Amino acid sequence: MSEKEVPLGALHRRLGARMVPFAGYQMPLQYSSIREEHRAVRERAGLFDVSHMGEVRVGGPGAPAYLQRLVTNDVGKLEVGQALYTVMCREDGGIVDDLLVYRDPDGYMCVVNAARHDDDLAWMRRQQPPSGVELEDQSDQTCLIALQGPLSLQILGPLAEGAELGAIPYYHHRPGRVLGIPVRISRTGYTGEDGFELYCDRDAAEGLFQGMLDHGRGHGLLPAGLGARDTLRLEAGFRLYGQDITLERDPISAGLGWVVKFDKGDFLGRDALLRAKAQPQLSFIGLRLRGRGIPRPHQAILAAGEPIGEVTSGSYGFSVGSGIAMGYVRPGSAPKGSEVEVMLRADPAEAGAAQVVSLPFYRRPT
């Protein structure tokens, strides 16, 4: 196999992980079971290795203007210590990737999807002006460990120095140390729970992951894999690149209009997205299955027996207690609260009744 090994590969195997190829890497799918890991994150905490994610530093005096043109959200308002979720689009509005942008005192760091890393970098270099902007790919030397769940603050607090964790607001970040290891501490995540994402040097990652796991065991912390990450992010309504958003889809149709800031000035894809806003091609919806059955990507969505769209992500929502799905339908064909069917099998007699519901499916108790 040609998949790359993440720096923590040996540790995952020692922890009993089942490894699977994902986005060109051998990644842990699960350690115990998806159900147990999902539950741990919702009730206590889970620890994820997401080191396959790509990190690209953007520096130089031209960086703010460059990024403002590259992405759809408003980087101009981003303060040092803040993070921003956004997409970057082609001129035709197609989504190149979704990403996080961190503002640092001396520039920005973009965190991109592993499967899109090479294409993103090529795209970012193509948009790079002849001078004034420096791009540096730090993906290989950077590891990303995510601690997610209601006990995250309690677990991480005693291990952190240099930053008052509880004082870091959601979507903010601070430099600090965890277990003595220099890290970027970011209050972000992909699970719908409170939590922290820690960026560190690859050589320190194993000590960080193992150390946090050792300290968190008493709180019920479990290592968690990509399987639980997928069911958790689906319940939280987070789009997954390659399924829910692609080059063929625009952020308006994908229900991500809130990351498109038309009033910030020109940016790549602006004209196409203005047209999409005036006349959306598709609507992005959430579906909750009424009975048993688990929807899967590419299954047709029917209203009154007629195909109106397709599932892009579907699975079982362990915290919701039913099969759930997200997908695209023709605008106006499936208003919230309406009843549709998902073609769970080839036989139309086995289509599953589902209700169109608001996203997210799950919201953490406040």
Place this chain on the structure above:
Amino acid sequence: MSDPSPVRFTRTHEWVRPEGAGEAVIGISDHAQAQLGDVIFLELPAAGAHLSAGQRFGAVESVKAASDLYSPVSGEVVEVNQAAVSAPEVVNQDPQGAGWLLRVRLEGEIPTDLLDAQAYDAFAESDSH
């Protein structure tokens, strides 16, 4: 070496264990549950239903995929494992014990073309590559 265990396996990853008095218990193999991952729903026939060897009798749905179940034997369902239906994680935890699926009153013998444990392990190994 002869295999002392009377459990036999299908090439579709079900097992059958004779229980005496013309009855047998059916389930899915440890290999099958590992491949499927977290089992979420079991679709099983009710007591009284008739099974035919090699024919579909239900489905198991996991986070990963839905997979049809094929009967290793012919007979009549006398008991459904309701504990497994209501808490299907037992199929992952103990697929050849507490995670059994159906108890069947056999019609005739257990087919002789089923695999013993050793032959099945070899088959499952080659099947997963």
